[in-house]
Amino acid sequence: MKLLVAGADRVDAGKTTFSTGLIHETGATGYKPRAGNDYWFDHDDYRRAVDAGRLYGKDARRLAEASPGGPDPEAINPVHRLWTPVPGPKQGLLGQEGREVLVDRVGSRGEERWVVNATADVPSSVREGLPLDDAVEVDSVSAFNDAMRDLHVPAMGALGERIAADDRAVVESYADVARPLEGFEPDAVAVVEPRRTRVYGGERYANACEVASGSAREGRLEEAVPEVLDLLEPRARVELPALSGTERADPSAVAESYAPAYEALLAVALE
Incomplete structure (x- = not known):
């Protein structure tokens, strides 16, 4: 089972807190490509x-x-x-x-x-x-592109193979990027922002990423979450309660507080 956690805001969306609780809930390995x-x-x-x-x-x-x-x-x-x-x-x-x-x-x-x-x-x-x-x-920029082709791309490819071989993986994206690994198709996706999460089927989300990547908006090389969500309707919307700093630091406390969101996400992933 492969789960993707993406953020609707560039910063402070709550992705990592959500991901640590989800790791605790599922026993999966967490990844941040x-x-x-x-x-x-x-x-x-x-x-x-x-x-x-x-x-x-x-x-x-x-x-x-x-x-x-x-x-x-x-x-x-x-x-x-x-x-x-x-x-x-x-x-x-x-x-x-x-x-x-x-x-x-x-x-x-x-x-x-x-x-x-x-x-x-x-x-x-x-x-x-x-x-x-x-x-x-x-x-x-050209020298940086050469370095990324020679170093970054192989490293990301190797991580993608590891994730594919895992029984359970929680993959967290960064900023408001829709997917952190090219071609990655999760079983379900949680898009997190302050106060709520929205749940999407993995296949349809991956397809929407492909469509968004073919657009001319701002010349982006990466799909932004808002552009992808414009093409989809969520399978579920779940409110997230505010947590104290102590609760956010404890994955078991996060898992308990966010249980309804995880139930909705896993229900979509296991269909």
Whole structure:
């Protein structure tokens, strides 16, 4: 059984909290194919990882901790990107207004490859904390595309094969991206946002992703959740109660509070 958790909002949709409770409920392994965090806004999380010579974010850490066997965050999150804010109107290397890429980690712990933005002022703690001596340095969009073709695409393909071989998997997307793995067809999908979730059949959701990817909207290479949902009617709508910080940190408490949503999701997945 493969379940996808996507978010209707770019930030703070509640995907990870929903996913950790779902992992507890189903005994599945959680996956976060792509993730990122910010050197400035997520500095505590950044330091926790980099001080140990690693790079991962709190979402992947929470999913890994909730999963059976407690895998490394890097094992369930093969691509992690570290951003930093850019003051003023300048755009970063990949055209993200107000921020730029510093470093990408690609691959699992002990087998990582690194990609460094040669046009950025990479903080000394990044260069000192991470093993970047053999990193691929990129100074243009075309060079970054080459690195992603050579490193990111194979890493994502390998993760897709692992997920396909799993009996049970919960896959969490990132930002408001509709699906984090190309060609991934889950059994059911939960689209999470503050106060509610909407449940969709996996096959129809995957088909809608294909239709949305063929549109000319904004020239996107990834389908955004709102564009996909414009093409679908949900199978169920379930209200989500507000949770305290203590409850959000406890997957069993989340599973209890979100039980009606999980029941609706699993009913669609098992049809």
